[in-house]
Amino acid sequence: MSALPPYLEPLGHGVHAVDTGFHRDRFDAAYLIVERGRAAFVDTGTNAALPRLLGALDALGLTRDAVDWVIPTHVHLDHAGGAGALMRELPRATMVVHPRGARHMIDPSALYAGALAVYGQAEMDRSYGRLVPVPAERVRSSDDGFAVELAGRPLRFADTPGHARHHHCVWDEATRGWFTGDTFGLSYREFDVEARPWVLPTSTPVQFEPDLLERSVQRLLDADPACVYLTHYGRLDEVPARAAQGLALLRETVAVGRxxxxxxxxxxxxxxxxxxxxxxxxxxxxxxxxxxxxxxxxxxxxxxxxxxxxxxxxxxxxxxxx
Structure with missing residues (x-):
């Protein structure tokens, strides 16, 4: 196999981070999981990420019909804005989305309007573009404890509100890792000190609920994970220490608000x-x-x-x- 493109980072056990290029390098990741020639995407970035997502498949020698699952952790546009466009390219894929988010993938007009109210038209045109609907028959809603298999590799879903009510996290038994979307927080590689990450909680509009978010993070910890995969950005190990730092900052953030x-x-x-x-x-x-x-x-x-x-x-x- 030829050298991988610079936006594609192997993380072990068939997990690859795809830098979507949103805002800046290593800011926004989609994850491509490969198991015995079958594949799943967790988060997709925006419409502009499509060439990199498809390029990741090409670089790994995977055809479009090798993808079984497209899994947005939630429907905020930096995680799911490109999901419809990606699904259009993947003939055998099924989308798995939180039940509160499914209707927004099938008809993204309200999702677009909500983002427009936050970002304004110029930013929507520049960063997100028009959202592509997904046919209802290709969308499956998760529920708490729901699981799918990727070539026999189980991926299990946990309902994790706090950042958004339409948020689920995905447990990968093969790595004992959670794909956490925004529930665990953000961690930008520019702020690593001697390989120690810094975690920033995220309280973006409009469904931030700090008590629920704390409970969701604790639920992730209860599984004794070896790692977490953050959309913003990358794989983190030493999960309890990273969670303690992020939760302490969350509580201070809440105190500032009050x-x-x-x-x-x-x-x-x-x-x-x-x-x-x-x-x-x-x-x-x-x-x-x-x-x-x-x-x-x-x-x-x-x-x-x-x-x-x-x-x-x-x-x-x-x-x-x-």
Whole structure:
């Protein structure tokens, strides 16, 4: 086999990370699992990732009809925006999606409208494009404990709300690893210090629920995983230590939100305090990166996390008033 393309990284046991090229290198991964000549994708990136996803198959000597499963962890567009376009290229594949997300894959108009409200038309045109619907007969909904097999290799699904209500994680018995989407958090390789990853919880709009997210992370830990595969980005080992750091930062993030719940300039305060919190956490982690570069790399996450915290605070306030 010839050299693999630079966007395709073998991770062992038939698991490959495909860098989708979204935003920057090693920011957004799709995973290609190969078992005895059969294949499954977990997450797909956006429409722009399609050439790399198909190129990964080509590089590994796999035909389009070797793919049995396409599995978005949830239907946010950096995870599933390209799923419809990919399914159109894979004649034998079935999509497995959380039951709360299935209708959005079959008819993505509401999904597109929701993303448009967050990002605006210019960003939608630039980064996501038009979403391709998936025929209903090619979509299967998961439920908690549901499993499929990839050439005899079991892939089991766990309902993991907290980041989004339409989120499931996928347990791969062969690696004793979870494909975690955004449930476990984000971990950018630029922030590794002496091979130690830094984990950032994600509270993007509009369904962030911190108590449920903590429970979902604990559920992942209860399986005693050897590793987790993050969409943003890559395989992490030493899972309990990584989870402890991420959960501690999640609790601090929640405290920042509650501190500014009723502020008139709440969003500005949230973005400022979250940026400072993440910077200080990185310094404690041992990161010596220039402050401006940290701000640049985390700008999108600070903005989206602040938006999601705002939505959660408003929902909590309405519940308190009811």
């Amino acid at each position: 501190r500014h719940r009723d502020a008139a300039d709440r969003h500005a305060r949230l973005t400022s305090d979250l940026a400072a919190l993440y910077r200080d956490s990185l310094r404690a982690h041992g990161c010596t990166m220039d402050e401006a570069r940290i701000a640049e790399l985390l700008a999108l996450d600070v903005e989206l996390n602040a938006q999601g915290i705002g939505v959660w605070l408003d929902r909590e306030r309405r519940q308190d008033a009811a």
